Amino acid sequence: MKTAEEHWLYIISSKKKLINFNFKEIWRYRDLLFLFVKRDIITLYKQTILGPLWYLIQPLFTSLIFTLIFNNLADIPTGDNVPSFLFNLAGITSWNYFKECLVGTSDTFKKNENIFGKVYFPRVIMPMSVVVSNLLKFAIQLIVLIGFYLYFIWFAEPSYAISPQLNFALFPLLVLLMALLGLGLGMIISSMTTKYRDLTFLVQFGVQLLMYGSAVMYPMSYFRDKLPNYYWLIEWNPIAIIVESFRTMVFGIGDLDIHKLIYATIVSCIIFLIGLVIFNKTEKSFIDTI
């Protein structure tokens, strides 16, 4: 009976534990996750003319411009057998998913101040829903990529001899890594912005800069040849590794560097965990500081 007296469902305490996840609770709120995803999808393109077509227009035009500037104007080679446009489209598609996850989650606290200030639910549901709803966007862009891919194989003159490699099976891992990285960084940033707003500005152009450092519009090997002194910047950038691996898998050019991929996996997991801890620490009292 002694234990029965002191048995509580949960305790709200002033003491802060470093790691305090209630996975059972998060599981209980899984319906909320999907309802948020549904909300994002339903409401994003309400009262626009082109609607979900925007999902396609943005990567297509970016690839077009990239091809024009970087390949036709600046003469960056994209490999012998790979059409530049397809090269850029593949890079942008994978980069976009990471970027959308990062940007979408980086203002979690600020954007949802209203809801968070009124009701409690595991806050982590919110950034998670962003990652999941971006998955849909990613899927649509992937279909476009596949469409152009097939076009270049079968209809283009001269036809290209590209084919995905067997290790394409690792594709889900890449998606997971991008999600973890984007979510982890996003959570760290959103937690810090509750107190120090400067980070919002940093995100805006930081993401732009990061794209140039992530091998989106050039192959990593080209960078190594041209700027060997700065190559480490790209070489150890996990997102560059992911983008490069994605292209390697799809186009069958070069070899997949398994060691780098393992390295990227470890970094992604660490960043994600750090993000979770910081996020968790912030969610308790952010409403007082925001």
Place this chain on the structure above:
Amino acid sequence: MSSDIILKVEDVGKQYRLGLVGTGTLSHDLNRWWNKAIGKGDPYLKIGESNDRSEKGNSDYVWAINNINFEVKRGEVLGIIGKNGAGKSTLLKILSRVTGPTTGQIKTNGRIASLLEVGTGFHPEMTGRENIYLNGAILGMTKAEINSKIDEIVDFSGCLRYVDTPVKRYSSGMKVRLAFAVAAHLEPDILVIDEVLAVGDAEFQKKAIGKMQDISNSDGRTVLFVSHNMAAVKSLCTRTIVLNNGNMAFNGSTEEAVEFYLKNEANTSAAFYDNKEVKENSDVISIALLDKNKELSGVFGFEDTVSVSIKFKISDAKLINNPLLGIRISDQLERNIFTNQKSLKDINTKAGVNEINVEIPNSLLVPNTYYVTIGFHIRNQEVIRSLKKIVSFKIEETGTEFHNYRSKDFGCVIVNCKWKTQE
């Protein structure tokens, strides 16, 4: 039995930093971190002051609530009342886990769901039905639970016709109805409600109060209810806590708590007048509003008797001319409610200083703020003293028949007419 206690609040306190949060926090953070590192406590926790809004303090930190201790039993409806800024909302925010406490802890044996503000998370672009699902899930329901209740919810809200229309086309009243309908169908063990009754029309308010009574009575659910509406607190709560400047000032039966609150809330400075320039021979000296315990008070319940105590002096020469003492009650809209006067002869006044009590009948004035005007004169001869709107008092809504129709002007007084069926 101890297992009957579903919620236990122990020593809970919450400290806030005043001023611009964000400026200088980095240095405070570092200082805090340093003190923690060398094993001392948080330096800023000590210097907090109690949270009196109207006084200037010395420190940047205040305790919004401090040392709150109470227990709630299963099935109890606990009212929480207090002035603006007494810490009610802070307490509820901590209870509903929106923000964490600075000190102390809360132990609970049930799921808490809060209705801090209805309609949280409503998205204007989505239809009523979609919003019911989203809002329900935010409040902690699963999809299956909502599925089984959706018809009931739509029915309760009375918005069947609009349920597949985006919420942005709703009137504000409809939004509230829909939101409350969702919330009312929650089934948490502990429901936290803050001022929801301030919205909606009379019909809906009645429905809402009824629903809350149902929740607490039949289902044995525990409810924490925060409100300014004394009538609602009285009709719903079995026990009530009064907060004052962040501290728990009272914890006990609702009747006593409401009484305590009214006395406590009263701004007594408006209930007392002291004449600084008393004339030589005859004048009003002071006026005070007293409650039934003969204590100065500015706020009264509907059933309480307001006593106007008038202290005056009168000279022999004037007493012969039969002076009259009059009292007039008027409201904020400058409407005179009534005037009442008495000749001093009739109330056995003697020359010199006198003190008399004028009792305003209870259960008469509609809950509102009233002003008292005092006149002291000799008819057709002399106005000794005329004091217009010199003291004021407030009648608090403590359960008149009309409390559900708050916004309507249904007169200045409540009277009991005789109703008879013709034989």
